Amino acid sequence: MRSPVCVTLLVWLLSDAAARQFTEEEMAAVRQRIKSMFYHAYNSYLDNAFPYDELRPLTCDGQDTWGSFSLTLIDALDTLLVLGNHSEFQRVASLLQDTADFDIDVNASVFETNIRVVGGLLSAHLLAGRAGMDLEPGWPCSGPLLRMAEDAARKLLPAFQTPTGMPYGTVNLLNGVSPTETPVTCTAGVGTFILEFATLSRLTGDATYENAARRALRALWKTRSDIGLVGNHIDILSKKWVAQDAGIGAGVDSYFEYLVKGAIMLQDEELLSMFLEYDRAIQNYTRFDDWYLWVQMHKGTVSMPVFQSLEAFWPGLQSLLGNLDSAVRTFQNYYSVWRQFGGLPEFYSIPQGYTVDKREGYPLRPELIESAMYLFRATGDHTYLQLGLDALESIEKITRTPCGYASVKDLRDHQLDNRMESFFLAETIKYLYLLFDPAHFLHGGGAEGDGSWEEGGEEGQCVLGAGGFIFNTEAHPLDPAALYCCSRHAQDRRELRDVLLSLSEPAEKSSSKSKPPNQQTESPPPGQSDSIALKPGEKKTPPLLSCPVQPFSARLSILGQVFTDNT
Numbered sequence: 001m002r003s004p005v006c007v008t009l010l011v012w013l014l015s016d017a018a019a020r021q022f023t024e025e026e027m028a029a030v031r032q033r034i035k036s037m038f039y040h041a042y043n044s045y046l047d048n049a050f051p052y053d054e055l056r057p058l059t060c061d062g063q064d065t066w067g068s069f070s071l072t073l074i075d076a077l078d079t080l081l082v083l084g085n086h087s088e089f090q091r092v093a094s095l096l097q098d099t100a101d102f103d104i105d106v107n108a109s110v111f112e113t114n115i116r117v118v119g120g121l122l123s124a125h126l127l128a129g130r131a132g133m134d135l136e137p138g139w140p141c142s143g144p145l146l147r148m149a150e151d152a153a154r155k156l157l158p159a160f161q162t163p164t165g166m167p168y169g170t171v172n173l174l175n176g177v178s179p180t181e182t183p184v185t186c187t188a189g190v191g192t193f194i195l196e197f198a199t200l201s202r203l204t205g206d207a208t209y210e211n212a213a214r215r216a217l218r219a220l221w222k223t224r225s226d227i228g229l230v231g232n233h234i235d236i237l238s239k240k241w242v243a244q245d246a247g248i249g250a251g252v253d254s255y256f257e258y259l260v261k262g263a264i265m266l267q268d269e270e271l272l273s274m275f276l277e278y279d280r281a282i283q284n285y286t287r288f289d290d291w292y293l294w295v296q297m298h299k300g301t302v303s304m305p306v307f308q309s310l311e312a313f314w315p316g317l318q319s320l321l322g323n324l325d326s327a328v329r330t331f332q333n334y335y336s337v338w339r340q341f342g343g344l345p346e347f348y349s350i351p352q353g354y355t356v357d358k359r360e361g362y363p364l365r366p367e368l369i370e371s372a373m374y375l376f377r378a379t380g381d382h383t384y385l386q387l388g389l390d391a392l393e394s395i396e397k398i399t400r401t402p403c404g405y406a407s408v409k410d411l412r413d414h415q416l417d418n419r420m421e422s423f424f425l426a427e428t429i430k431y432l433y434l435l436f437d438p439a440h441f442l443h444g445g446g447a448e449g450d451g452s453w454e455e456g457g458e459e460g461q462c463v464l465g466a467g468g469f470i471f472n473t474e475a476h477p478l479d480p481a482a483l484y485c486c487s488r489h490a491q492d493r494r495e496l497r498d499v500l501l502s503l504s505e506p507a508e509k510s511s512s513k514s515k516p517p518n519q520q521t522e523s524p525p526p527g528q529s530d531s532i533a534l535k536p537g538e539k540k541t542p543p544l545l546s547c548p549v550q551p552f553s554a555r556l557s558i559l560g561q562v563f564t565d566n567t
């Protein structure tokens, strides 16, 4: 067992290491190295694995894993733009429009398809203007990549057609949910849809997606225990908790992430208050010395004194909420584990200070680097750059193969696994690059991003990117301004339609426009009406969009605060 004195000394030494300052030239040189890493992996995928989902970096071939989507290409698309490669972004976006097909007889994970495929396509759609793609009239409220994202999401909807509204974990993209499908879904698999689904709804005007995500969130909320915690797996039909471990890691993580980011992106107090109530219970029952343990969801007793690498997103999330002190201390704990092994093992026993049996791997996950990016943005402390450089060096040294980068099977002896998950290019490399590029437009508020591509502003049109960007859990950036502008677009069209109807209809008819009770559907989100998305081949000229220049206090989240009112 590691002594507390050693831990304290190590943490102190690590804080002291923050003294090293990186110059702009050094950061630029690191950015170049990150680009080379990206192209080594990306070209290896294209040369050896495409059109399969993933590259197998030891055997230099490909395999389908989460579907049959050419997943790595979809997941990596927006990273191309982040690295400034507009021509390849355009080529791949066009290629995917010609080749992607979601009408396939494949059993796909509802969660993974949403965060990687729907999220990746939405993000590419929203960034298409910056990438210099030809935009159809009506963009960003319509466009081919948006239609593809909607096609993929539509295939997931049957999973949500349950008595509780909580989705099944798997759906067949062609045939819907199998009659033999298990009703047991992990918590994150129920609560990780609001970012993508609300984006789809607000861009297209079709409320179905956001309503489905909200219904699932509200149902899940009602199942929390008397002490305010949720477990790990739930039976979505009976609402019984099947796995009762409560924590912030595997199976749960992105549920909490989406409550916070959904609150920021949609300016939604309901989501924020849900998170804040959970957070009180999490701090009360699971936090010990700035580590977060697993506890029994009804009793609060410790069930697993373990840190999981997936939990390393938490300091970044805390920084979005302004809880910087706590975020920094937790990050230091996690960074000490990275230094011990040159990567984060999937599970780390806190009392033993060592890896857990059969969970010694590091599958190239992004979470610690993601938190470093948020914390560097919030504090300017170069300790986080040092972590970034350490991560880069370890990944290069331990995981690089002639044909890409390989997951680490065991961090104790650096044995490798024949797998490079698509999140390596979607998230790990992207967050690493953004960490070393503090002026990047995706950080929001920078002068550079604001100048390069926008739709006016002088006369009150849309100013895209004005509110900063929210990353989905697969690091796909979403633009809250686009959601707002398209919602306004839909609202303008509805108002215009109402005016025209009131002019053309006899008085008594126009006063009863509401649907008869048996046709009432769940009310659409604010600013939504009938679909305004273009059907393939249809062309429309949009009205001028009217959005304030900086409508979102989301930009304040960059400074570590979330505001739910207009202060």
Ligand code: DMJ
Pocket (backbone or CB within 6 Å): 115, 254, 310, 365, 366, 367, 423, 427, 473, 474, 475
């Ligand atoms: C990614 O697919 C997402 O970040 C998800 O939320 C968790 N797992 C991987 C990365 O570790």
